[in-house]
Amino acid sequence: MKIAFFSSRQYDIEIFNELNTQYDHKLEFFVPELNEKYAVLAKGHDAVCIFVNDDLNETVIAELAGYGIKAILLRCTGFNNVDFAAAKAHGIMVYRVGYYSPYSVAEYAMTLILALNRKVYKSYNRIKRGNFELEGLMGFDLHQKTVGVVGTGKIGKVFIDILKGFGCKVLAYDLFQNEDCLKAGVTYTELNQLFAESDIISLHCPLSEQNRHMINEASIELMKPGVMIINTSRGGLINTLATIEALKTGKIGSLGIDVYEEEAELFFKNLSDKIIQDDIFARLLTFPNVLISGHQAFFTKNALDDIANATLQNAKDAETQITNENSL
Template sequence: MKIAFFSSQPYDITFFNKCNKDFNFELEYFDIGLDDQTVNLITEDVDTVCVFVNDKVDAAVIEKLSEKKVKYIALRCAGFNNVDLETAHKFGIKVCRVPAYSPEAVAEHTLAMLFTLNRKIHKAYNRVREQNFSLNGLLGTNIYKKTVGVIGTGNIGAVFCRMMKALGTEVLAYDLYPNDKLKAEGIRYVELDEIFAKSDIISLHCPLTPETMHVINPESIEKMKEGVILINTSRGKLIDTRATIQGLRAKKIGALGIDVYEQEENVFFRDLSGTILEDERLQLLTSFPNVLVTAHQAFFTDEALTQIAYVTLDNLKQLQATNKIEGRNAEL
């Protein structure tokens, strides 16, 4: 099997080449994203395209993949909102993903962002480097006994709920499919409005669907407690960026941590340090002292990358052998 990787970074090459010793596939890497132009880079001996979160796998791209006899689309991530599944099924192209890769990695990054914002570690770090040892402006609050709202309790959300419970917080959760184990552990499921009204901290861990698109919007922000801390390590379009900026300016949102961004496909995974950032909203967000932005790195641990590489290649091995994947929710 020959696999063409798009949006591949040096670490993708390292981890997939290492893992491929157990599979012996032919791997080809492109550092650019997949779209209706770059799809022309695929030669007709390619069986599979392997894509990431910001690759564009819409109907037009899938039709071209079909013309090139591509059999499989492998997502090396959990989310699949960038793939037109209906068109893939129409052309008989199998789609697979990595539904669960080290959920602890993303949950731990969420926790790190929360601690950093609350105790202003990022500001303290820069201040001390300038030999400024004043504590003025660095006041935080105890996380202990605060109310935390978690929207989405899949693999990652469940881990984060347990982390926050262990810190002595009251955890409120929302999910279309409540987790009975979490309920037994003292996590209380409520409606979204109650999460918005009662939470001191809100963390997003849900997939991007038509229903969750802009779940953080002017109306939901208006319902929130004054000074709420909002964290998003899931999908950028869960947050209406314009409304969130207004919420920050009005001090309704006391702090914002985002590892994902609504228009991240134009910015993230690139070194733009020698250029002027053209995205005015992102530029504005990074100017706020109470906003922390990381560039989609929550998944970025050795353990997670190892698992992503192995599961992706194993999915393809199973599809090649039996045309189905056994034992996990990987086939779409």
């Protein structure tokens, strides 16, 4: 297949080209995100390959259909940025990555917890300035702390295994209970109970219209004073304005996020010589108890290899289906 890659970075080009020797697709890489402005770049291709911040709304999908695009290949597991109804109406197949190393995101979520709790980022910056004082660096033992895990799929399950290694008590919420988690002694609760009883809350669920802004003014009110919130899933799970207010009062004691609901204008770009125009994000940066990274939780060689192989195989499957349909 002739595939147009959007939101491409050098690591995408290197890994996909390396693994494509096994599949022999024709790959073309574009830096811009796929949206109404750049959809024209898909002309002359059979499929588009997109990432988390590409916007495939009804208008974009209609334009892609006009260019003869037969398949949308997501190189991620989340698919909240694709209008599935529009794709179906235009006869465009949609494929996502069903699996990539769950250890990448799960381990990173624990990295955020440890860095926030033990103030690693603060001590690092202090010591570079010759300040070796311990004031303000006190953390707490994770042992026996209650951690609420929202979403117990592959990533959530690995994250729970890590928590168990630290001796944490784990509460979990998911629409579908994971048998492996139950066998590991995880207690499933209602979401409000998880919010109320957890010292740390970590989000590992996909974003949907039903759970958008699940962290909001009402749910924060249920939480323990000083709760730590971790989000390595999707930014839209958190109402940022409500979270800022809770950080100001101390209701939220610390926040670690690898995603942000308006990240499309910021993440995966070098803006070091520019003024950030997002005032809400800029406010988050002022808190000493907030740790932000730019959607890098997935970013391990293992995970990228898994993503590339799955995506290229999806393209092969799409090609086979198109060939079979044309032969009827």
